[in-house]
Every structure is written in C-alpha cells, then in structure tokens.
Amino acid sequence: MMTGAQWIVRSLKQHSVKTVFGYPGGQIMxxxxxxxxxxxxxxxxxxxxxxxxxxxxxxxATGETGICIATSGxxxxxxxxxxxxxxxxxxxxxxxxxxxxxxxxxxxxxxEVDMLGMSMGCTKYSFLVNDPTSLPDIIEQxxxxxxxxxxxxxxxxxxxxxxxxxxxxxHYCHKSIYHQPVTPAQSISKSSSLSSxxxxxxxxxxxxxxxxxxxxxxxxxxxxxxxxxxxLRHWIKVTALPAVSTLKGLGSLDINEPCYLGMVGxxxxxxxxxxxxxxxxxxxxxxxxxxxxxxxxxxxxxxAKVIHIDIDPAELGKLKQAHVAIAxxxxxxxxxxxxxxDITAWRxxxxxxxSLYPARYDHPGKGIYAxxxxxxxxxxxxxxxxxxxxxxTDVGQHQMWTAQHMLFKQPxxxxxxxxxxxxxxxxxxxIGAQMAQPDSCVICISGDGSFMMNVQELTTIKRKHLPVxxxxxxxxxxxxxxxxxxxxxxxxxSETDLSDNPDFITLARAFDIPGITIxxxxxxxxxxxxxxxxxxxxxxxxxxxxxxxxxxxxPPGAANHDMLDSLNKEDA
Amino acid sequence: xxxxxxxxKAYDRPGTLExxxxxxxxxxxNIQSMNMNVASSQQLLxxxxxxxxxxxxxxxxxxxxxxxxxxxx
Numbered sequence: 210m211m212t213g214a215q216w217i218v219r220s221l222k223q224h225s226v227k228t229v230f231g232y233p234g235g236q237i238m239x240x241x242x243x244x245x246x247x248x249x250x251x252x253x254x255x256x257x258x259x260x261x262x263x264x265x266x267x268x269x270a271t272g273e274t275g276i277c278i279a280t281s282g283x284x285x286x287x288x289x290x291x292x293x294x295x296x297x298x299x300x301x302x303x304x305x306x307x308x309x310x311x312x313x314x315x316x317x318x319x320x321e322v323d324m325l326g327m328s329m330g331c332t333k334y335s336f337l338v339n340d341p342t343s344l345p346d347i348i349e350q351x352x353x354x355x356x357x358x359x360x361x362x363x364x365x366x367x368x369x370x371x372x373x374x375x376x377x378x379x380h381y382c383h384k385s386i387y388h389q390p391v392t393p394a395q396s397i398s399k400s401s402s403l404s405s406x407x408x409x410x411x412x413x414x415x416x417x418x419x420x421x422x423x424x425x426x427x428x429x430x431x432x433x434x435x436x437x438x439x440x441l442r443h444w445i446k447v448t449a450l451p452a453v454s455t456l457k458g459l460g461s462l463d464i465n466e467p468c469y470l471g472m473v474g475x476x477x478x479x480x481x482x483x484x485x486x487x488x489x490x491x492x493x494x495x496x497x498x499x500x501x502x503x504x505x506x507x508x509x510x511x512x513a514k515v516i517h518i519d520i521d522p523a524e525l526g527k528l529k530q531a532h533v534a535i536a537x538x539x540x541x542x543x544x545x546x547x548x549x550x551d552i553t554a555w556r557x558x559x560x561x562x563x564s565l566y567p568a569r570y571d572h573p574g575k576g577i578y579a580x581x582x583x584x585x586x587x588x589x590x591x592x593x594x595x596x597x598x599x600x601x602t603d604v605g606q607h608q609m610w611t612a613q614h615m616l617f618k619q620p621x622x623x624x625x626x627x628x629x630x631x632x633x634x635x636x637x638x639x640i641g642a643q644m645a646q647p648d649s650c651v652i653c654i655s656g657d658g659s660f661m662m663n664v665q666e667l668t669t670i671k672r673k674h675l676p677v678x679x680x681x682x683x684x685x686x687x688x689x690x691x692x693x694x695x696x697x698x699x700x701x702x703s704e705t706d707l708s709d710n711p712d713f714i715t716l717a718r719a720f721d722i723p724g725i726t727i728x729x730x731x732x733x734x735x736x737x738x739x740x741x742x743x744x745x746x747x748x749x750x751x752x753x754x755x756x757x758x759x760x761x762x763x764p765p766g767a768a769n770h771d772m773l774d775s776l777n778k779e780d781a
Numbered sequence: 782x783x784x785x786x787x788x789x790k791a792y793d794r795p796g797t798l799e800x801x802x803x804x805x806x807x808x809x810x811n812i813q814s815m816n817m818n819v820a821s822s823q824q825l826l827x828x829x830x831x832x833x834x835x836x837x838x839x840x841x842x843x844x845x846x847x848x849x850x851x852x853x854x
Contacts, residue, residue: 329796358846389848
C-alpha cells in the first residue's frame with residue numbers, strides 16, 4: 210500500500226526520470242511530500258512557466274522526457290505556454306498538475322480551473338485522474354503518448370484526494386480504460402517495419418532523385434528527433450547533395466559540407482533561399498513547411514517536385530502537396546534513399562551562390578555588430594573541441610542572428626523556441642539543459658526584451674549553482690517588433706522603446722552572478738574569453754545600436770526570392 | 782469547401798467528444814449534424830455530417846493523432 214503521490218514518484222523513477230522541474234502549491238502538496246525523500250532531484254523554478262521551459266531544455270538536451278510539476282489553478286495555467294511550445298516543437302514532456310479534490314471539481318473551488326479542457330489545444334493529450342484505479346495506466350500512457358510517433362507534451366491533472374489515497378496501485382496496472390494501444394498515427398516508430406506502400410513510395414522517390422538535375426535537401430528538427438543525424442550525414446557525404454536547414458534543424462547537418470547553405474526562410478541566407486527557389490526537386494525531411502520557412506507558399510520552390518518524409522502523417526500534404534509523401538521514421542528511410550546522382554553543374558551553381566551572397570561582417574564605427582560578435586563567439590566555442598557546448602536562445606533579433614552566424618556542429622547543441630516563438634524561453638531552457646548536461650558549457654543568448662520575461666529564473670541558477678553563461682544583446686528595444694515597425698508600420702514605434710530597462714549588471718549581482726558590460730568592438734574578444742573561462746554563471750551584457758536590423762528579410766506575403774537585405778530596397 | 786460524412790469510433794473516456802470537436806473546429810470542419818452512440822462498454826460511435834468544410838483528409842489525419850480514436854470511416 211502506498212499513496213497516489215508515492216506511486217507517481219515511483220512511476221517516474223521507473224521511467225528513468227532523475228530530474229523534475231516545478232513549483233509547489235496547495236493541491237500538489239501530497240506529491241511534494243512524496244518528492245521530499247523520494248529520490249528524484251527537484252529543481253525549484255520561480256515561475257511555473259520557467260519550470261515548463263526548463264523541462265523542455267532538459268528534454269531537448271537529452272532526448273529524454275522532460276517533467277514539470279505545478280499546483281492547480283494559476284500554477285497549472287502558468288504551464289500552458291510551455292506546453293504549447295513543446296507541442297509545436299515536438300518535445301516529449303509529461304506535466305503533472307494538482308487539482309482540487311474530486312468532490313469539489315465543478316464547484317468553482319479555490320484554485321480550481323478546468324485543466325483538462327484548457328490543456329486540450331496545447332497538448333498531445335491530457336488526462337484527469339478521477340479514480341485511483343486508473344492512475345497507474347494513465348502515467349504509463351502519458352509516457353507512451355509523449356514519446357510515440359511525433360513526440361509532444363502530455364498533461365496529467367491529479368486531484369489532491371487521489372494523490373493522498375492509499376491503495377495497492379500495482380494491482381490496478383493494465384486494468385483501466387486507459388490501457389489501450391496507441392492510435393495508428395502514433396504507432397510509427399523506429400521499430401516499425403516499413404509497409405509495402407511506403408517501400409513503393411521510397412522506390413518512386415529514388416527514381417525522382419536519380420532524374421533530378423537540381424535536387425535540394427530541406428532538413429528540419431524531425432531529423433534530430435528521429436536520431437537520424439548520422440544517417441543523414443552519411444547520405445550527404447556520399448551524394449554531396451546541397452542542403453538547407455530550418456531553425457530547429459540547425460546542428461543536424463555537417464557545417465563543413467561545401468554545399469550546405471545554412472538556414473532557409475524569412476531570415477535565411479540569400480544563397481539558401483535562392484537555391485531552394487531554383488531547385489527542381491525538394492527532398493523535405495522532418496519539416497512542416499512552416500510559413501516562416503516558405504514565405505509565400507505558392508512561390509516556394511515552385512519549379513520543384515517534392516518528396517516529403519515525416520513521421521507525422523498529418524504533416525504530409527497539410528500545406529504543400531508532395532509528389533511523393535512518406536509517413537515513416539527518417540532513421541529507417543534515409544539508408545534506403547538513392548546514392549547515385551550526377552549533379553556536378555548544380556553543385557557548382559550552389560558554390561557560386563554561396564560566394565555571391567556571403568554573410569558580411571564589415572560594419573562601420575566602433576559599436577558592436579551583433580552578427581560579428583556571435584560569429585566570434587561561435588569560433589571560440591568551436592576552437593574548444595573538448596568542451597561540449599549547448600546554446601539556448603530567446604526569441605527575436607538575437608535569435609535570428611544566432612541562427613545565422615553561429616555554427617552548430619552537433620544535434621541538440623542549439624535549443625530555441627522555434628515554432629511558437631516564445632519570449633522568455635532561453636534562460637529557463639538553459640537551466641534545464643545545464644541540469645541535463647552538468648559538464649557542458651551552456652550559453653543562453655538573450656535579448657533585453659526576452660530576458661525580462663523570465664528573469665526570476667536567475668534565482669534558480671543561484672540556488673543550483675549552475676554555471677550558465679548569459680549573453681544579453683541589449684538594444685534597449687523590442688528589436689524585432691521595432692524592425693517591423695520601421696519597415697512595415699511607417700516608423701511608428703509603438704511600445705517598443707525599452708530604454709528604461711534595469712541596470713542588468715546590478716540585477717545579476719543581486720543573484721550573485723558577476724557580469725560585465727561591453728559596447729565597443731575591441732572589447733568583444735576579451736569579453737568572450739572572460740565569459741567562457743568563468744567557472745560559474747556569468748552575464749555578458751552587450752550594448753548594441755538600437756536601430757540594427759536582421760538581414761536578409763523576406764517581407765510578409767512575399768516569395769523567398771524577393772528578400773530585402775537593407776533598408777534601401779534597390780540594394781536587395 | 783466540401784460536404785461529407787465521417788464515422789468515428791473512439792474510446793469512451795473523459796473528454797473524448799470534447800477533444801474530437803476541438804480538433805474539428807480548429808482544423809476548419811463545419812458540423813451540420815452529429816449522432817453519438819455507445820457502441821460497446823468502452824467505445825463510442827459518432828457520426829458527423831459536415832457542410833462547407835475544409836479538406837476531409839486533413840481533418841481525418843488530425844483526428845487520427847488523438848489517442849482516443851480507434852478508427853475513422
């Protein structure tokens with residue numbers, strides 16, 4: 210006999226969970242009592258949203274399931290943004306929330322909220338445990354659903370009386386209505402053998418690859434989720450296929466491949482976007498044809514036939530109709546794809562595009578140019594071969610500059626809020642990644658707008674003595690919105706002036722985190738050295754020009770070949 | 782926009798109907814009528830008639846992602 214709360218802790222441990230992130234409160238107290246001496250490491254974040262993002266950072270750094278815990282009502286609703294983030298970015302998360310006792314559900318009790326209802330749109334699945342007998346099967350199913358097919362977040366809402374109820378829970382295993390097989394859409398997994406229709410589709414795809422004169426690989430986060438990076442790199446090594454990546458796919462491709470063009474899309478490099486537009490075959494693997502990638506979808510790779518491979522059948526044909534759609538695990542399919550192609554002229558064109566449109570770092574004046582700073586940071590990181598480094602970002606201009614100008618050699622070395630674009634993600638995600646990889650160097654690159662959204666998590670860094678490095682790129686503006694106001698809203702800068710920001714160095718010092726401010730180019734390299742050599746947490750506060758923009762940019766509604774690369778449209 | 786009918790077999794669990802309706806609404810389905818029966822001790826049989834709705838295949842694919850769904854005809 211044990212309490213429901215003790216069973217939860219036991220179940221988490223059986224699923225090899227070692228670390229959980231959360232915040233206690235009234236209706237989750239029995240679980241926190243069980244955690245007190247339950248053998249799991251609990252990381253107290255200072256806001257439930259921080260706990261959810263930390264769980265995402267943990268999951269993305271390890272490939273394991275991230276766990277976050279909150280109380281009922283406001284604690285639970287504070288998790289929702291994190292769950293939505295995990296849903297779009299396919300991150301396996303199990304969120305556990307307290308709920309008012311069963312008898313009070315539906316009475317508008319103190320801190321009661323309908324979490325089952327509220328969570329439906331931002332989770333892969335959510336459970337309300339309304340009977341102790343279903344608790345074991347629900348926890349089991351939560352882990353299965355979170356990790357099966359295309360991973361995602363699952364919420365378990367557990368009333369306080371069920372957390373307290375003493376039962377022989379072992380006796381209830383495999384007996385409830387939740388003990389059911391997963392649906393066909395979720396059942397595609399690494400262990401799945403390929404159906405005859407999938408094998409037929411692969412054969413057709415191989416014929417298309419053989420015939421293509423200008424094939425282009427369009428790679429996304431699905432490659433990393435499928436643990437298929439080695440297979441992908443091998444295929445490219447053999448074929449020398451040109452490739453572009455989505456934001457979430459960064460780290461999956463070998464940066465030394467000559468025909469790798471980096472990120473594609475709204476802030477992708479001109480060479481990457483033009484190459485995709487010129488291609489005659491788009492081989493899309495683990496991608497969603499997101500609007501930030503495609504620009505005007507009707508004009509996206511409009512001359513190309515499309516092969517789309519994804520583990521989620523619902524993504525196939527959702528936005529772009531593929532000529533061949535393959536619903537399967539990328540790790541299984543990649544070794545079966547054609548290696549015999551002859552595209553010498555196309556490769557030369559790719560190299561020509563690369564040389565025509567290189568990233569530029571010549572910037573007038575003494576002030577710090579963020580792209581150059583990030584390039585220099587990246588070079589310093591790459592030079593430290595022995596140190597595994599993970600970069601997290603927040604959302605905005607600094608995020609795009611990071612994606613453009615830093616090179617990521619390994620999967621899971623770049624963790625960002627890609628699909629949802631959630632400001633406030635970077636700092637707690639860095640905490641999660643650092644907890645998962647204590648020996649790694651974890652660097653959070655943030656902006657002054659994003660940083661303030663979950664700044665309370667500096668206390669979590671202090672509490673756990675985490676050596677998280679923070680690069681705060683400060684333009685005293687809500688930079689990306691300001692840029693759009695400049696370009697598309699007649700320079701009407703509505704509520705994007707953040708020049709009343711706090712003194713960030715003093716703020717960090719309040720959490721025992723040392724830091725320095727730099728504002729001139731010549732200060733950059735010594736400051737990066739100081740940051741990277743710091744034993745503990747460190748804040749590098751970088752003041753940049755408020756009017757610096759992210760280039761290139763595909764304007765909303767435009768085709769990707771119509772990108773702007775300066776304020777003067779004639780220069781584009 | 783098209784008119785069509787879907788017959789959904791799903792596990793009878795708390796929130797099953799709500800989840801199905803949410804997916805249909807979010808993905809652009811426009812329900813003209815529906816009928817739900819308890820098919821067995823653990824399963825529901827729900828018939829939806831759609832009018833002027835978005836792509837049928839898309840709605841089926843999104844519904845199949847729900848852990849409650851047994852089959853869709």
